[in-house]
Amino acid sequence: MIDIQLIKNNFPTLTNLELLKEIATLADYFEFEEGDLVMDYGKPIRSIPLIIEGALKISRLDDNGHEIFLYYIEKGDTCATSLTCCQLGKLSTIKAVAEENTKLIKLPIQKMDEWTFKYVDWKNFVISTYSSRFEELLLTLDQVAFHQMDERLLQYLDEKAKITGSNYLNIKHQDIAQDLNSSREVISRLLKKMEKNGDVVLSRNQIRLL
DNA sequence: ACATTAATTGTGT
């Protein structure tokens, strides 16, 4: 049994008491450590995660089998992909890794349909999840299609800083390159330029944003 | 403390 207050605090749009009670009784609580694999490609989706604290990094495979970084989900979010996958009875098309220590609850998928009809709160929550994710993907698409790698890198660093709540990013150039579908050398060179501009301070396994 | 090795980052082509 999960504390109703915990759900209320993190998901303020879910207000219906009956719904909250159902969530509290049916959900399971989980904690993950930074770097833990939370969901992987091809696995069946048996539950929907609601993030209580921390963040998950979501990526998928492109046609060539290359991993690409999609987005983060944070406190108060759920995973749009999980919602679609479970509704269509599909296997996971994404991978989720804990970006930091993360607490979440898992809702059994059996109740999803029922709740969508029964609770307006829930229906709106799901719809707004789709909507904001779609918006975000459009932004990403725009970045990929129309912006240079230096802008993408800057945005990537900013986002990561925002998610982790720190200007000290512990990451290596190779990892960034993978997330942005670039090469390590290109990232290293861009970072070097940014350092000369006084935007960042570089050290091994760490980038400090200024 | 020093030497060795491995991992990460830098740079020229």
Next chain:
DNA sequence: ACACAATTAATGT
């Protein structure tokens, strides 16, 4: 993209 140099962190002695 590749090859190699340089630097830094990790480990052993």
